[in-house]
Amino acid sequence: MTRLIGGLDRLVAAILSGGRWLLLPVVALLFLQWPLRDLVRNYSREANDLGQWIFALYVALAFTAATRAHTHLAADTVARMYSERTRARLARAGALLGLMPWALFVILGGANLVLSSLSVLEKFADTSNPGYFLIKFAVWVLAGLILCQAIIDIARPRGSA
Amino acid sequence: MPQAGLVLLLLVGLGIVLTGLPAAIVLIGVASAGAAFGVLTNTIPLALLSALPGRLVNLFENDLLQALPLYVLMGLLLDRLPVAEALYRSSVALLPRGPAAQLTSAMGLGALLGPMNGSVGASVLGLSRVVAPRLETQGVPEPTRAALVAVASTLGVVIPPSLVLILLGDAMLSAHTIAVTTAARSDRVINTQDVFHGALGPAGLFLAACLIVAWLVGRRLPATAMPDDPPSRGQKILALVAIVFLLVLLGGVAAGLFYAVEAAAMGAFVLFAGGVVAGRLRGPALREVLAQAMATTGALFALLIAATTLTLVLRMLGTDRLVADWVTALPGGDLTVTAIVLGAIGLSAFVLDAFEIIFVIVPIVIPPLLIRVADARWVAVLVLLTLQTSFLLPPFGYALMMVRGTLRYQASLGALVRALTPFLLAQWLVLATVLLFPQLTHLGENAADRTRGSGPPVSSDEINRRLQDMLTPIPDDPIDLGPPK
Numbered sequence: 001m002t003r004l005i006g007g008l009d010r011l012v013a014a015i016l017s018g019g020r021w022l023l024l025p026v027v028a029l030l031f032l033q034w035p036l037r038d039l040v041r042n043y044s045r046e047a048n049d050l051g052q053w054i055f056a057l058y059v060a061l062a063f064t065a066a067t068r069a070h071t072h073l074a075a076d077t078v079a080r081m082y083s084e085r086t087r088a089r090l091a092r093a094g095a096l097l098g099l100m101p102w103a104l105f106v107i108l109g110g111a112n113l114v115l116s117s118l119s120v121l122e123k124f125a126d127t128s129n130p131g132y133f134l135i136k137f138a139v140w141v142l143a144g145l146i147l148c149q150a151i152i153d154i155a156r157p158r159g160s161a
Numbered sequence: 162m163p164q165a166g167l168v169l170l171l172l173v174g175l176g177i178v179l180t181g182l183p184a185a186i187v188l189i190g191v192a193s194a195g196a197a198f199g200v201l202t203n204t205i206p207l208a209l210l211s212a213l214p215g216r217l218v219n220l221f222e223n224d225l226l227q228a229l230p231l232y233v234l235m236g237l238l239l240d241r242l243p244v245a246e247a248l249y250r251s252s253v254a255l256l257p258r259g260p261a262a263q264l265t266s267a268m269g270l271g272a273l274l275g276p277m278n279g280s281v282g283a284s285v286l287g288l289s290r291v292v293a294p295r296l297e298t299q300g301v302p303e304p305t306r307a308a309l310v311a312v313a314s315t316l317g318v319v320i321p322p323s324l325v326l327i328l329l330g331d332a333m334l335s336a337h338t339i340a341v342t343t344a345a346r347s348d349r350v351i352n353t354q355d356v357f358h359g360a361l362g363p364a365g366l367f368l369a370a371c372l373i374v375a376w377l378v379g380r381r382l383p384a385t386a387m388p389d390d391p392p393s394r395g396q397k398i399l400a401l402v403a404i405v406f407l408l409v410l411l412g413g414v415a416a417g418l419f420y421a422v423e424a425a426a427m428g429a430f431v432l433f434a435g436g437v438v439a440g441r442l443r444g445p446a447l448r449e450v451l452a453q454a455m456a457t458t459g460a461l462f463a464l465l466i467a468a469t470t471l472t473l474v475l476r477m478l479g480t481d482r483l484v485a486d487w488v489t490a491l492p493g494g495d496l497t498v499t500a501i502v503l504g505a506i507g508l509s510a511f512v513l514d515a516f517e518i519i520f521v522i523v524p525i526v527i528p529p530l531l532i533r534v535a536d537a538r539w540v541a542v543l544v545l546l547t548l549q550t551s552f553l554l555p556p557f558g559y560a561l562m563m564v565r566g567t568l569r570y571q572a573s574l575g576a577l578v579r580a581l582t583p584f585l586l587a588q589w590l591v592l593a594t595v596l597l598f599p600q601l602t603h604l605g606e607n608a609a610d611r612t613r614g615s616g617p618p619v620s621s622d623e624i625n626r627r628l629q630d631m632l633t634p635i636p637d638d639p640i641d642l643g644p645p646k
Contacts, residue, residue, distance in 0.1 A: 020451040023230055023458075027433065030227060030426035034419045048224075056221035058230065058455070059462045063185075066459030069452070072183030073460055073514055075557055079181020087181065094182045098190030102470065105193075110214030139217045142466075 005155045012064065012148050019061035026055050049124045053134040060142035064149045095150040103147035110139050162204045166480025169195045169471070173521070174513070178557075184517055185460075188467035195474045205477045216469050224422060225331045225353065226465070230458040231425035232324045236283025237450050237457075238432040239274055241441060243396070244403050245291045248273060250392035251400035253295075260299045261379025267292040268313050268375040272368050273407060275317020277428050281325075281515075281552055282457075284314035285563040293568055301382060303572045308580035309378075310568065311553060311560040312371060318515070318549040319364040321357040322414045322421035325515055325548060330356040332523045333541045340531030351537040353421060357414065359538040359602040360545055363595045367546075370587035378583065406431065461516060468520030481525050488529035495534045500596060502530045503547050510551030514559045518548060539599040546592045553585060 029051035037044035066072050079087060117136040124132045169191050176187035199205030220226060239245055249270045256262035270292065275284050288310045296306045318325045330353030337351045392400065410424045419427075436442035442450065475481060491498045509522050523544065531537055552560040555578050564570065570577070595601050 016455070017452075020448075020455045023234060023451055023454055024433075026227065027231060027234065027426055027429045030231065030422060031430035033426065034423045038419075051227065052222055052224075055227050055230075059221065059226075059458065062230075062455050062459030063463045063466065064459065065452070065455040066457070066463055067183075069456035069459075071456040071460040072185050072463055073516070073559075074181055074183045075177050075514075075562070076181035077557065077562070078179055082181070090180050090182055094180070094186040094190060098186045098193060101193050102189045105210070106214055106217065109211040110217075112211075113214050113218070135221050136218055138221050139214050142217065 001155070005152055008148055009152050009156075012068075012145060012152065015145070016061055016065045016068070019058065020065070022054050022058040022061075026051055026058060029054070045127050046129055049127055049129040049131060052124075053131040053138075056135040056138035057141060060138040061145060063142060064145040067146075067149050067153075092154055095153045099146050099150040100154075103143040103150065106143035107140060107147070110136075110143070114140050162199070162202065163479040163483035165195065165198060165204070166475040166478040166483070169475065169478075169480075170521075173471070174509075177513070177517075183460075183463070184514065185463035185467040188464070188471050188517075188521070192467070192471040192474045195471075195478065199474065199478055205474075209477060210473075213470060213473060216473060217466065220462075220465060220469060223331070225327055226462075228327050228422040228425045229324065229461055230454060231422070231429045232277075233283070233457045233461070234429045234450070234454045235277050235425065235432055236287070237453055238429070238436055238442075239277060240283065240287045240290065241446070241450065242432060242436055242439070244399060244432075245270060245274055245287050247392060247396035247399040248403055249291050249295075251397055254392055259379065260296075260301055260382040261376050263292075263296055263299050263301065264305075264309055264375040264379035265372055267296065267309055268316070268368075268371050271313025271316040272320060272371075273404070275314070276320045276323045276411065277317075277407065281314050281318065281560050282563055284317055285310060285560060285567055288313055289564070289567040299382075301379075302580075303568075303570065304576040304580035305378060305382070307564045307568055307570050307572075307577055308584065309375065311558075311564045311581065312584040314560050314564070315549050315552045316368060316371065318552065319360055319367060319545055321360055321364070321411065322424055325519070326356060326360060326545060327353055327421055328516065328519050329523070329541065329545055329548070330354075332519050333527065333537065333544075336524060336527035337531050337537045339528040340537075343528070344532045346535065348535065348537070351541060354417065355538050356541045356545070357421070358606070359542045361415065362601045362604045363542055363546060363591055366594070366601075367549075367588060367591045370591060371584060374583045374587055464516050465520055468517065468524075471521060472524050475525065481528070484525050485529035485532075488526065488533065491533075495536070496596065498530065498533055499540060499543060502526050503543055503596075506544065506547050507550065507554075510547070510554055510558075513551075515548040515551050518551065536599055536602075539595075539602045542602045543592070543595060546588070546595060550585070550588055550592065553581060553588070555581070 029047045032047050033044055033051075036042065036047055079090070082090075114136050117133040120133075121130065122133040122136070123130050172191045172194075173187055176182065176191060177184050180187065182190075196205060196210055200207050200210070249266055252266035252269055253262050256265060267288065271284060271288060274287060292313075293306050293310055296309070297303075301309075317323045330351075333351050333356060334353070337348070340346075341348045341350055406428075410428055413419050414421050414424045433442065472481075488498065488502065491501055493501075505526060506518060506522055509518055513521065527540065527544070531540060534540055552558050555561055555574060561577070561581075565577075
């Protein structure tokens, strides 16, 4: 069990480590929007669509990156008075009762939405550019990573997540 | 069972304060519990909850939200590159020597960097690193240093094109769309650009007030023998280039030449390129910046996702209808009703951060307010000013909490509140002025910019009837539950 959780932890870490580089193409593509639209007068919609699905994947990964880096906004003025053990239990309860059921629901409830889009490799409706299915797939990426991280934190709590 | 939604909101407040858990996790947990309660009591059909993935897709494809990681990246880069220091030293060198110059320059730096930083947290970190040590060497007392850094860090909230302003603009667009549809008015729906333009006048007023207060506070402090650190030639050039670039960005957005997201992308791109050329973003440093950017973006987006879940559940429970009934039944005219709703937002600021207010409270209370009050631009700017106050309200104001942690503040909270008081009074004075003079949010507005249509006003009975018509039935297609885009 410990090895399984360790493996899951390394897998999530590897996905996030690779995913952080997605920010650079997002910045570059959005930076190019204005010159492409107003100067080149071409390709701005392609750049926009490309930037949109990369952005979707990036923020889908970012939720779990925030959980692992403890950057979620929290008001812990009162909780600072609790013992480490109590805070670890609260964090575990948050993962078990909050994040896990939510992630499971999004994966199951979004199955039709995601699978139907994936099956036809859905394109952007306005431009017919490819890649729209990746925006819907990002919903599964988001929920899948949150679920994996919740399992890791329940099995091996990271303090006040 | 609309009252159940109010219990959920109460649980959110208590959960955030008492558990110390991330607000996003509390929101998701409370929303999940509310949804389970709704399904078990047959208040919410299970099938309707499948609207949630569709709402998440809406978030992912929202053009405006693409600005979020860009601002985060800019904030991180500004903290690593020498731009802030060059601006601060150059500003101090331009003013008469002494603590007043330091305090005024710190405020000016907050105003210059805030809109680019996007987040108050990033501004606190930057100003704490660049400004606070120099204020200390000038003998500025600890509470005054902390108050100044806190206030200067929030200036970016009201000065376009800040992240808070962009997110509020998006929330106002949704709220106004619901209001205009419900009241069957011919208004043009407000957009982020309208909020930008509306905020310019009040933001200018507040900035001027802050600069004056900082100067006066500095004048009362004893001068020290410590010499100011003069800027180098390179720093002067960098400061000049930075100011010109900032003015081009702000001017371009204000003039409508490019969108706020594009301005943010330009800022992020130029800073990133500068960092690479200067050799400050290589290897581990670059990987660290990208990891921090992802974690910070995730924290903000998590709030958005969590609030989307909670507002969906609240809507299914009918809580938005209950709040709409209350707002519709409030006595008085535009001014009274707006002041009461702003007061409610201000009260929620004691436990919720500005981002949480935008994502959770605004979608519930602003649509019914905009049904009664047609001036959406005025309402948006008032909400913005209230949010800025929320960052500074003791004891839980986000900027205050951040400053106390970052500067390792040791003096009493009372001393900090006393140091903060003149700035808060200035803030409230501007808020009251905008409340009493809505035209301040319409400066330079031409006919094409107006959001208000020319149709006759609708009676309160008619508004009530239309609200019931609009809010009572839950659509068959769960994907349509979201506000019109």
